[in-house]
Amino acid sequence: MAGARQRPEAPLKRVGLMGGSFNPAHRGHRRVALQAHRALGLDEVWWLVSPGNPLKDGAGDMAPYAARVASARWMARHAPIRVSTIEAEQGTRYTVDTLAALRRRHPRHRFVWIMGADNLAGFDRWKAWRRIARMVPIAVIARPGYEGAALASPAMGWLRRGVRPAGQAKRWDQWSLPALVLLRFRPDPMSATAIRRADPAWHRRFDEDDS
Secondary structure, rough: OOOOOOOOOOOOOEEEEEEEEEEEEEHHHHHHHHHHHHHHHOOEEEEEOOOOOHOOOOOOOOOHOOOOOOOOEEEEOOOOOOEOOOOHOOOOOOOHHHHHHHHOOOOOOOEEEHHHHHHHHHHHHOOOHHHHHOOOOOEOOOOOOOOHHHHHHHHHHHHHHEEOHHHHHHHHHHHHOOOOOOOOOOOOOOOOOHHHHHHHHHHHHOOOOOO
16 A cells, blocks of 8 residues: 555564573573673574484483473573473474574574583584574583583584683674584583482472463
8 A cells, every 4th residue: 555654674683593302491601691692692502402412312211291391481581581482382303404494484584502511522423513504603511521522523523613711691683604613611510410310209399381
């Protein structure tokens, strides 16, 4: 219609993505998310709760999916953290497919992938990992005991030319890809493994709460 006022486009949203089993989610996940939120200048951090990690199939202590999602929602409360079940909804098991689905669903969002140094050490084992690095910038969180392996990994050898200074981390949405930034925060000793060891039935607190 001539002269009709066009609706303004929604503003771009800057979102950090953290994938994992969250078995269970704990304060270490929350601290990393909040630290990355500040360092990268994000609007939100999304936790992508995986129905199953292709590199960890056969893990006998994996809690039910609903309990893991509920634990993530409980840990994310009162924070700029959103818990996403897109991998279960879309039936994706691989990060490259999840990213493609997210970009189709949210064309006005800009995503940065957040991973620990332990994941970078084995990143070359991920399906289509080079394509992932060409889809989104990557922020790597230093973890004690893993940094040497991460820096010496095959993936880091390929990504090295794309490393950006940590002081420019908030400009990640302007970088040409592939691009990677190394971030160092005060580590939290909490781990999901320690929680499961201390309380193997932790998930029973969440089995009835998937809200």
